[in-house]
Amino acid sequence: xxxxxxxxxxxxxxxxxxxxxxxxxxxxxxxxxxxxxxxxxxxxxxxxxxxxxxxxxxxxxxxxxxxxxxxxxxxxxxxxxxxxxxxxxxxxxxxxxxxxxxxxxxxxxxxxxxxxxxxxxxxxxxxxxxxxxxxxxxxxxxxxxxxxxxxxxxxxxxxxxxxxxxxxxxxxxxxxxxxxxxxxxxxxxxxxxxxxxxxxxxxxxxxxxxxxxxxxxxxxxxxxxxxxxxxxxxxxxxxxxxxxxxxxxxxxxxxxxxxxxxxxx
Amino acid sequence: xxxxxxxxxxxxxxxxxxxxxxxxxxxxxxxxxxxxxxxxxxxxxxxxxxxxxxxxxxxxxxxxxxxxxxxxxxxxxxxxxxxxxxxxxxxxxxxxxxxxxxxxxxxxxxxxxxxxxxxxxxxxxxxxxxxxxxxxxxxxxxxxxxxxxxxxxxxxxxxxxxxxxxxxxxxxxxxxxxxxxxxxxxxxxxxxxxxxxxxxxxxxxxxxxxxxxxxxxxxxxxxxxxxxxxxxxxxxxxxxxxxxxxxxxxxxxxx
Numbered sequence: 001x002x003x004x005x006x007x008x009x010x011x012x013x014x015x016x017x018x019x020x021x022x023x024x025x026x027x028x029x030x031x032x033x034x035x036x037x038x039x040x041x042x043x044x045x046x047x048x049x050x051x052x053x054x055x056x057x058x059x060x061x062x063x064x065x066x067x068x069x070x071x072x073x074x075x076x077x078x079x080x081x082x083x084x085x086x087x088x089x090x091x092x093x094x095x096x097x098x099x100x101x102x103x104x105x106x107x108x109x110x111x112x113x114x115x116x117x118x119x120x121x122x123x124x125x126x127x128x129x130x131x132x133x134x135x136x137x138x139x140x141x142x143x144x145x146x147x148x149x150x151x152x153x154x155x156x157x158x159x160x161x162x163x164x165x166x167x168x169x170x171x172x173x174x175x176x177x178x179x180x181x182x183x184x185x186x187x188x189x190x191x192x193x194x195x196x197x198x199x200x201x202x203x204x205x206x207x208x209x210x211x212x213x214x215x216x217x218x219x220x221x222x223x224x225x226x227x228x229x230x231x232x233x234x235x236x237x238x239x240x241x242x243x244x245x246x247x248x249x250x251x252x253x254x255x256x257x258x259x260x261x262x263x264x265x
Numbered sequence: 266x267x268x269x270x271x272x273x274x275x276x277x278x279x280x281x282x283x284x285x286x287x288x289x290x291x292x293x294x295x296x297x298x299x300x301x302x303x304x305x306x307x308x309x310x311x312x313x314x315x316x317x318x319x320x321x322x323x324x325x326x327x328x329x330x331x332x333x334x335x336x337x338x339x340x341x342x343x344x345x346x347x348x349x350x351x352x353x354x355x356x357x358x359x360x361x362x363x364x365x366x367x368x369x370x371x372x373x374x375x376x377x378x379x380x381x382x383x384x385x386x387x388x389x390x391x392x393x394x395x396x397x398x399x400x401x402x403x404x405x406x407x408x409x410x411x412x413x414x415x416x417x418x419x420x421x422x423x424x425x426x427x428x429x430x431x432x433x434x435x436x437x438x439x440x441x442x443x444x445x446x447x448x449x450x451x452x453x454x455x456x457x458x459x460x461x462x463x464x465x466x467x468x469x470x471x472x473x474x475x476x477x478x479x480x481x482x483x484x485x486x487x488x489x490x491x492x493x494x495x496x497x498x499x500x501x502x503x504x505x506x507x508x509x510x511x512x513x514x515x516x517x518x519x520x
Contacts, residue, residue, distance in 0.1 A: 054438070054442070055359075055362050058366060058370070059366075060366060060370055069355065072355075074355070074358055074362075075362070076361070076362055076365060079358050079365070080358070082357075082358070082361065083354055083357070083358040086354040087354050098339050098342035098343035099325075099328055099330075099343075101338070101339070102330055102335055102336075102338065105335050105338065106332060106335055109332065109335065113369070151427075262373075263373060263377075263427075264373055264410075264411040264414065
């Protein structure tokens with residue numbers, strides 16, 4: 001049975017995972033076939049050959065890439081990157097030192113818990129809303145029908161409705177700005193990569209930030225270290241290979257409903 | 266003096282995770298009890314250690330670590346003792362997936378219900394001025410919002426209903442998953458089990474209509490198997506409130 005990575009356009013979690021796969025050599029080690037899917041067309045929920053769908057159905061990340069091995073759907077971009085790193089060719093994207101590893105995981109959690117939900121909402125409202133709004137009610141209902149998670153369905157509804165209150169949008173923009181400021185501070189000592197050595201944190205952070213450049217441009221203004229770092233990440237052959245899989249001219253403008261914003265405030 | 270100091274509340278939810286992980290690894294540590302309901306975590310002496318004012322926190326020599334699941338992973342990697350992550354990479358992925366699912370999707374729902382039903386009403390008996398002062402000491406604005414909701418019980422009906430939906434669904438998911446393998450996400454006892462036990466040990470008591478030997482035999486088998494471990498007994502002995510007594514329901518032969 002083939003091992004297949006179903007991915008969306010190279011942006012957000014799909015970009016992070018495609019880059020980590022190429023960087024670690026996991027595509028060769030696991031003989032992975034890459035199949036593009038139309039995330040905003042709801043295709044992730046009707047993938048063939050999935051006999052263990054739990055992680056696809058209930059993953060916190062929302063509409064991210066799905067790796068299918070022996071029928072089991074594997075999700076969550078940071079954990080897929082760790083998996084690739086651990087089965088790959090020995091190129092390590094995770095620090096060996098336990099404390100440095102903790103720092104990297106904490107960084108990634110900041111990205112996935114604070115930046116990703118905010119970036120996802122802003123990105124979807126800016127780019128996905130129009131396409132979903134154009135669907136008839138029946139067509140939209142048919143598209144979201146196979147989605148198991150009720151709260152993910154709510155996020156689809158929200159993007160279709162295109163309504164978010166100003167306070168929430170401002171909070172999302174603030175979270176993007178905070179993420180860029182954290183990068184700028186981290187890179188201030190002249191280091192090449194966020195954790196010193198190249199790690200999963202670079203791909204995860206870049207993948208969620210790159211689509212924010214056109215939407216929250218003020219976040220990047222005067223942030224020269226971050227801009228230079230983003231250029232370095234983008235120049236990696238692994239990222240270039242991921243971007244080469246794009247089927248649209250501007251993959252950084254391709255979004256689908258992502259993680260939910262913290263329910264507790 | 267031990268090299269490791271753990272600042273924790275009761276062996277429950279987030280505090281219990283690194284407590285139990287340290288005990289399973291056999292790592293000696295100085296236990297520093299932080300009375301969460303007395304808001305010790307927002308007092309200057311604790312903020313000097315963890316400026317975010319969240320519990321738990323752990324110091325290891327001059328290093329300070331926060332976030333319970335991340336601390337557990339550090340403990341497992343840093344110290345000798347039984348490996349609490351499975352040997353197989355796909356099993357490790359599954360363990361991480363479950364921990365994130367529990368930490369971000371399921372646990373906040375349990376917590377919301379716990380606060381609205383049990384903890385909030387008790388805390389609200391305190392002097393209102395004292396409570397306000399305690400909230401104002403919370404360093405992170407987002408946490409202030411969360412604590413205000415928890416203390417004053419201002420969750421909407423819809424929010425509580427959504428949490429109840431998630432709790433019921435989470436219990437059903439755990440039951441199904443534990444029917445596939447002996448432990449959560451893999452065939453060996455791991456951090457996912459430590460994480461899950463801290464979240465789920467009181468389920469048969471708090472959700473008897475959703476979890477009992479008849480409805481969720483795999484969940485009960487798993488909870489009892491973890492409760493039988495010496496490290497769990499040692500860990501729960503560090504509790505100071507009646508909360509810890511809830512775990513004894515697992516001593517019943519039939520629930």
